[in-house]
Amino acid sequence: MPELPEVETVVRVLHKTVVGRRLRQLSLWQPKIVETDRAAFEKRTTNVDVRVSRRRGKWILLDLSNEYTVLAHLRMTGKFAVVPATSGRERHDHLQWSLDDGTHALRFNDQRRFGRFRLVETPHVEPFLKSRGWGPEPFEISVDEFAERLGRSRRSMKAALLDQRVVAGLGNIYADEILFAAGIHPATPTLRVGPARRLLVHAAMQDILSRAIAAQGTSLQNFVAVNQRPGSFREELCVFRRDGKPCPLCGTTVSHTRIVGRSTHYCPRCQHW
DNA sequence: GGCCGTGTTGTTAA
């Protein structure tokens, strides 16, 4: 569920709750979620301080005082929580570190078990992500590079925005909202979108992501930040999961379809090919 | 009870 604004929200809460604290003991109840060597992961994330909490695309990065970085990806249903150490393991709790004096723990819960952890030497984080094809950050990419990376093919605009190689961090909700804001039909092939409209998409992307971060993300069913707070951007959604309801701009009924296997929402009057 | 859909992404196949 979490896209860039939700991950950014989690990273900011982790900054307040975990940065400066010491990871003590690791409990790994579901070993499959750690993709790197388990023994090294346990050794390097034990008795070490958390220096920085940051984000890259939808990855959460925790820089440790030993020059290693924990990479965490929430995928669909992953959640962090800081809990009292005495609280028992609950259903779908897969990992935790006890913190400082052991009175609290940073716990990871993931209903669908898609979430993943890795351990990478801090200087190797960016090369690692680039090697996996992860594109630039939406707030750092220039209009020209964004226009270039969108490409010119028969691929739909929606599919291009979801492609993390184009820009890292967009998912299903914000792809739909960005295309609505830019007035582009989600099925439009990228080759039919000229420079002027690419500029519009770039601006819409930054505007919507900024507002969503300010609202602490969008909560549908699952998303809550580490402090268990839901995000409020749901109230600002124009099309996502609003099919059957009136478009906020023109009143036309919002449509629903399926593009590259993903549920897609758009206004048939405001969004053009 | 069975099927469909769910906010992601890496792999496989066309």
Add this chain to the structure above:
DNA sequence: TTTAACAACACGGC
């Protein structure tokens, strides 16, 4: 090469 389907998994809704 480019694009789409699928699998990983659990759960709620119809």
